[in-house]
Amino acid sequence: MRRFFLFLTSLGLLAACKSNTIDQRGGALAVTFANQVNGSPLVLNTATYTNKAGEAFTVSKFDYFISNIRLIRADGSAYVVPQDNSYFLLRAADPTSQSFTLTGVPAGDYAQIEYMVGIDSLRNTADISQRKGVLDPGSSHTSGMYWDWNTGYIHLKLEGTSPAAPTDVAGARTFRYHIGLYGGYQTRTINNLRTVRIPLGLDAASSRLSVGPNLQTSLQLLVDAGKLFDGPKPFKIAQYPDVMVSPFSATIANNYATMFSFGFSLAVSQ
Template identity: 30%
Template sequence: MRYLSAFLILALVGWAASCKKDPVDPPVEETKNLTLNFKAQFDGQALPMFTDVSAPNGENFQLQVFNFFLSYIEVQKENGDWVLVDSSAYVNFNSLVDLADAEAGVDLSYSLAETGNFTAIRFGLGVSPDLNAMDPADFSSAVALGDAGNYWTAWDSYIFTRTEGKIDSLPTAAGGDVNFLYHSGVDGMYQQKNFSKQFNLEQATSLNFTIDIKEVFYKVGQEIPIADNNVSHSGDPSTAEYAIVKTVITNMGQALELQ
C-alpha cells in the first residue's frame, strides 16, 4: 500500500508537471538591415496619386497609376564583389493617394547576411531579358512576376512600367481632360542603373531614391506629347507607339536619383 501511495503521488506530480505549458517563444522577426525607399515627386515635391499639379506648359497634370519593376538589385562590397539583394522587385505607388503617404514613399526591405562597408548599388529598371523570357505561370502569386496582370501576352513581355493619369486642356485649347496611359515593355526598353554610395550594413540602412515625374513627362527636349499621343502599350520597335514609351522609360531612368 505504501508503495502504491508513493507511485500515485509520483504519477500525480508527473501529471501536474507534464501539464505545465512550455513557454511559447514569440515569433522571431527577421531584422531588415537594408531598406530601399522610393518617392515619387513633381518638381521636388511629393506627388500623391490623383492629385493635380501644375505642369511647366500651364496644363494640370495628374498621375493615377505608377509602378515599375526592378531586376537584379545588387550592392557592391568594398572589395568590388557584387552581392545580390533581390532578383526582382515591384515598386507600386498606386495606393499612395494622401500627401503623408506620398512623402513616406514605398519601401523595399531586405535582410542581408553580408554586412560591412558597401560602395554602390545597381539594378535594372524593368524586367531583365532572362526573367522576361518567363511567364507568370512560372512564379508564385507571392511575387509580382506571378501576376498575369503584369504580363502583356500580345508582346510576350512583362509590363515594365505603368504611368497613367490625365491632363486638362491647355488654357488656350478647347476640349476637356485627356487621359493617358503609357505601358513600357519588351526587352529593348530595359534600363541598367548604377549608383555610387558609401554605406554600411552593420546597422539598419535606408537608401532613398526619388523619381521626379516632371522630368519624366516634361524633360526639356524629351517631352512626352500627351495631348497628341495619349496611349501606348509599347509594341513593335518600328512604331511611334514604341518610341514614345521608350522615351518614358528612358526619362524615368534618368529621373531616378539616389539621395
Template identity: 30%
Template sequence: MQHSMKKILTFILLLTQSTVFAQNGNNTGTVKIVVQTVFDNEPLKLETKKYVNAHGDSLYIDEFRFYISGIKFSGSGAAASEKESYHLIDAGEASTQTIYMKNIPAGNYTQLNFMIGVDSTANTNGANGGDLDPVKGMYWAWNTGYIMAKLQGRSSVCKTLHHAFEFHIGGYLPPFNAARNVNLETGVLTVEAGKESVVYLKADAAEWFKDPETIDLSKMNEVNMPGKDAMKIADNYKDMFSVTRLE
C-alpha cells in the same frame, strides 16, 4: 531527475540555436530600401494634385507603378545581391515602397545598381509568381511581356476620352528593349552585423516628360506597346532615381 534532464536538454538546444543565429548575425545585416515617389521635389499625390510638366502642360497623375529588379550593392571589395530580385513599386500602395534585403555582408558600399523593368528571362519563362504574377496588371497578354513601368493620368491638352494619357512602357526584344539600368552613387552605406541600414530613394515622375525628349502631351498621350515611343519614354525616365539620404 527526469525533469531536470529535460531542462538541461532544452538549455543546450537553445544555446546551440542562439550560436547559429549569432553566427549569421556576425557578418551580415539588413538593408532597407525606401522608394519615395515624387513629382519634381514634392511628394507625389495621386488623382487630386495638379502638376506641370517640362512642356508646360498641367496634369494629374492617377497611377504610377514600375518594376525594380536585379538590385546590387557594391563597394571596395564588397558586393551583395539577392536571388529572384523583382519588386513592383506602386505609388498608390505604401507597403510596396519598402524593400528589405537581408543577409547583406557587413561592409561599406558606395554603389547601388538595379534595372527599371524586368529581364528577358522573366519575360519568356511562362507564368511567374510574386510581384511578377500576371494578376498584378503589369502584363501584356496578346504580345507576351511585362509592362516595365506605367504612368497614367489626365491633362486638359489631351484630346482623348476623359483627357487621359497612358504610358505603358515595355518590350524585351531588341531593338525595342525598354529595360533600363540604373547606377547610383550612394555615398558610404555602412552595413553592420545584425543591424539595419536604410537607403532612401526618390523616384521622380516628372522625369518621364523630359531629358532627352520633352513630351508634348497633346501629341504623345498613349503608348501601350513596345516600339520607338516606348524607348523614348524609357530613355526619359531612366534617370528618375536619386539617393536622398542614408540611415
C-alpha cells in the same frame, strides 16, 4: 520642409527595421522609394503638376518594376542580391509596396546601388514555375502589369489626365504610358529595359552606406515621375498622349531611367 519630411521618413524606416529580424549571416538594408514630381510628393488624382512644356497634369497611376539589384563597393566589387529575391513591384497607390528589406547582405561599406527598371528577358521567358510573387502572371494580371496579347511584363505605367491631352471616347482628357518590351523572344522587338546606378551619397566623397549584423541600415531613393516628360528628351503630352509599343516608347524609357536619385541613408548601431 524637405529636411523635416526626410527626418520623418527616416523615423518610419527605423520603425520598420525594428519589426524585422536581421539575418546574422550579414546585415539587412531597408529600402524605400519616395515618389515625387518636380520635388513635391506624388499625390494621386488630386495634385496638379506642370511639365517643362507648360502642360498641367494629374497622375492617377504610377507603377513600376525594380529587379536585379546589386550593391557596389568602392573598389568596384559587388554583392548581387539573389535573383529570386530581387523582383519588386512598386505601386503609388499602395504605400506598403514602396519599401522592402534586403537580408543577408554581406557586412561592409557600399558606394552605389544598381538595379534594372523592368523585368529582364530571361525571367520574361522563364517557365511559369520560376515566376512567383509579383511575377506570377495571375497577380500581374490583377495589378495590370502583364500583357497577354504581347506576352510580357509591363516595366512601368504612368496614367493621368491633362487639359493638353485630346478628348478620348469617354470625353475625358487622359494620357497613358505603358512601357514594356525586352528585346523579344522569337521575334525581335524594341528593348526598353534600363539599368540604373545611383551613388549612395550626395557626392563621391560621401557615397558610403554601411551594412552589418549590428546595424539598422535604411536607404531612401527619390523617384521623380515628372522625368518621364522632362528627361533627356522632353516631350509634350499633346503630341504623345498614349504610348505603349511604338518606337517612341524607347524615348520614354530613356527619360524614366533618369528619374531616380539618392535621398538619404542612415545606419544606427543596435
